[in-house]
Amino acid sequence: MVLSEQPGQFNPEEWVIDDNGKMALSIRIQGDRIFHEVSPYQTVEVFDTPGNGKMLTIDRMVMCTEADEAAYHEMIVHVPMLTHPQVKDVLVIGAGDGGTIRELVRHQEIERITMVEIDEAVVRASKQFLPTISSALEHSKLNLLIDDGINFVKNAADSSYDLVIIDSSDPVGPSEGLFTKSFYQDVYRCLRPGGVVTVQSESPIFHRNAFIDLNKCLKEVFGIESVHCYLVFIPMYPTGMWSLTYCSKAGPDPVNNLDVSKAEKIIREQDLRYYNADIHKAAFALPNFIQKMI
Amino acid sequence: MVLSEQPGQFNPEEWVIDDNGKMALSIRIQGDRIFHEVSPYQTVEVFDTPGNGKMLTIDRMVMCTEADEAAYHEMIVHVPMLTHPQVKDVLVIGAGDGGTIRELVRHQEIERITMVEIDEAVVRASKQFLPTISSALEHSKLNLLIDDGINFVKNAADSSYDLVIIDSSDPVGPSEGLFTKSFYQDVYRCLRPGGVVTVQSESPIFHRNAFIDLNKCLKEVFGIESVHCYLVFIPMYPTGMWSLTYCSKAGPDPVNNLDVSKAEKIIREQDLRYYNADIHKAAFALPNFIQKMI
Numbered sequence: 001m002v003l004s005e006q007p008g009q010f011n012p013e014e015w016v017i018d019d020n021g022k023m024a025l026s027i028r029i030q031g032d033r034i035f036h037e038v039s040p041y042q043t044v045e046v047f048d049t050p051g052n053g054k055m056l057t058i059d060r061m062v063m064c065t066e067a068d069e070a071a072y073h074e075m076i077v078h079v080p081m082l083t084h085p086q087v088k089d090v091l092v093i094g095a096g097d098g099g100t101i102r103e104l105v106r107h108q109e110i111e112r113i114t115m116v117e118i119d120e121a122v123v124r125a126s127k128q129f130l131p132t133i134s135s136a137l138e139h140s141k142l143n144l145l146i147d148d149g150i151n152f153v154k155n156a157a158d159s160s161y162d163l164v165i166i167d168s169s170d171p172v173g174p175s176e177g178l179f180t181k182s183f184y185q186d187v188y189r190c191l192r193p194g195g196v197v198t199v200q201s202e203s204p205i206f207h208r209n210a211f212i213d214l215n216k217c218l219k220e221v222f223g224i225e226s227v228h229c230y231l232v233f234i235p236m237y238p239t240g241m242w243s244l245t246y247c248s249k250a251g252p253d254p255v256n257n258l259d260v261s262k263a264e265k266i267i268r269e270q271d272l273r274y275y276n277a278d279i280h281k282a283a284f285a286l287p288n289f290i291q292k293m294i
Numbered sequence: 295m296v297l298s299e300q301p302g303q304f305n306p307e308e309w310v311i312d313d314n315g316k317m318a319l320s321i322r323i324q325g326d327r328i329f330h331e332v333s334p335y336q337t338v339e340v341f342d343t344p345g346n347g348k349m350l351t352i353d354r355m356v357m358c359t360e361a362d363e364a365a366y367h368e369m370i371v372h373v374p375m376l377t378h379p380q381v382k383d384v385l386v387i388g389a390g391d392g393g394t395i396r397e398l399v400r401h402q403e404i405e406r407i408t409m410v411e412i413d414e415a416v417v418r419a420s421k422q423f424l425p426t427i428s429s430a431l432e433h434s435k436l437n438l439l440i441d442d443g444i445n446f447v448k449n450a451a452d453s454s455y456d457l458v459i460i461d462s463s464d465p466v467g468p469s470e471g472l473f474t475k476s477f478y479q480d481v482y483r484c485l486r487p488g489g490v491v492t493v494q495s496e497s498p499i500f501h502r503n504a505f506i507d508l509n510k511c512l513k514e515v516f517g518i519e520s521v522h523c524y525l526v527f528i529p530m531y532p533t534g535m536w537s538l539t540y541c542s543k544a545g546p547d548p549v550n551n552l553d554v555s556k557a558e559k560i561i562r563e564q565d566l567r568y569y570n571a572d573i574h575k576a577a578f579a580l581p582n583f584i585q586k587m588i
Contacts, residue, residue: 010304010318015318019320021322021344022321022322022343022344022345022346023319023320023321023322023345023346023529023530024304024309024319024320024322025317025318025319025320026313026317026318026319026320027316027317028315028316028317028318049316050315050316051316052316052317068499070583071581205362205529206529231527233525233527233533233534233535233581235317235499235500235533235534235535236317239527239529239534240527240529240533240534240535241527241529241534267582272582273581273582273583274581274582274583275581275582276579276581276582278578278579278580279579279580279581281576281579282575282576282577282578282579283576284572284576285570285572285573285575285576286572286573287365287527287567287568287569287570287573288561288566288567288568288569288570289364289567289568
């Protein structure tokens with residue numbers, strides 16, 4: 001550990017800083033900025049970092065780094081995939097970097113993936129500069145639409161999907177509508193019976209209110225018994241403690257219905273960096289103070 | 295989330311910054327510094343913070359904040375206490391803030407606690423300014439020695455303790471010797487058969503090398519089968535992902551020997567903020583990349 005030789009000297013050309021006024025996570029960048037575009041929705045950038053690989057940011061908030069993106073993408077995908085008995089049709093909202101799609105296509109049972117990303121600049125940046133993350137964005141099972149996810153689910157047919165993944169950024173800008181009850185009512189409607197949703201549900205500490213409000217909203221739509229919050233270590237996100245939430249339309253419980261032999265097969269055959277069967281179950285164990293929050 | 299209005303402007307009078315050159319965690323402080331002393335070993339300070347309560351730092355590294363100290367202190371104590379069948383004699387090395395002692399005295403079966411802290415300034419600062427953490431430092435079962443923990447275990451009688459807790463700061467300054475094989479050989483010797491040690495074993499990401507080296511060292515001393523790393527979310531430590539390590543002298547495995555009814559009793563009777571029986575087991579589930587590290 002090296003104490004900063006000049007504490008307080010965080011040159012904005014050398015660090016990306018995420019600050020909520022009480023604490024801040026700073027990640028050092030190196031060399032020239034690799035990608036920069038002010039899209040109609042947000043500012044999309046790619047940087048190189050010493051030690052954490054390349055990093056995608058939106059409005060200077062870290063979306064993913066090559067070093068630790070696997071935790072998020074594996075946990076938002078394999079937890080529902082190894083709980084639901086047979087997923088054929090998947091809808092993904094957001095996920096422009098492609099990491100979620102890369103994890104989905106490891107499962108051969110999936111027949112069709114529809115992905116709805118609002119900002120083509122994110123897809124373009126990731127395809128060009130983050131090839132290990134975006135590697136499945138040209139996959140034959142994928143139908144990639146550049147469109148508004150909120151409108152898409154509003155117009156989607158009833159009971160069309162076995163799995164819906166809400167892989168959104170924080171609830172500011174274009175993602176704000178992904179944190180509303182009306183959106184999740186549409187998601188619920190377009191799920192098949194027994195279908196499952198996993199949702200990026202923020203940090204319980206850094207975004208305490210968004211976390212509490214979203215959990216409350218999901219319980220109103222899916223019913224208390226069908227909503228299960230789980231935790232993932234993501235060091236490059238502020239606080240390192242991130243939540244995802246598993247909800248089902250009267251579908252399987254994610255702890256007791258883990259298909260262990262299927263999980264072991266995929267871990268054996270694929271090079272997963274974070275997910276395993278023990279982690280799947282362990283992630284649903286919540287500290288007492290988080291249980292009280294939700 | 296609020297983006298820093300003046301990114302890069304981290305005035306060292308307003309923030310405590312822990313920086314390893316690749317990433318940095320900054321915690322905002324408010325008001326005047328509450329305590330400051332340059333002891334013979336290190337600089338000990340107490341600050342107030344907006345949102346995280348009072349905070350103890352050593353050489354400007356965060357030791358604990360009132361907001362999230364419970365995770366660390368509950369997990370380093372209750373995991374061994376609810377695994378070992380009967381702990382009577384406890385040795386604690388470090389732990390000057392007193393949080394570990396507060397958790398130990400919740401267990402009435404303990405007869406004697408010997409605590410060896412090298413720096414009385416830490417004890418004094420915590421007693422005066424962190425009363426909710428230091429509340430048990432006057433407890434009748436506690437023998438508090440201001441002394442060098444390394445020498446203490448060198449001179450300790452064989453087979454004297456059921457539980458030893460190494461509650462140290464990072465391996466710089468006076469804590470450096472707590473990360474060596476000769477120290478752990480002494481710890482092993484002064485454990486009773488079946489005895490248990492829990493060790494603060496650093497962040498697998500932020501202190502990758504210290505984490506790997508310490509795990510290797512512990513396996514050499516205790517044997518591979520008797521060393522079990524576990525993870526705790528500590529948002530006020532850099533990366534938020536912290537490790538503790540449970541080792542035993544041919545003692546019980548911490549996952550399969552958890553005494554669930556005893557755990558439920560203590561959770562019912564005491565106001566624990568983090569620990570519960572599910573968290574106890576879950577903490578030992580390690581992501582694949584961490585399994586590979588150690």
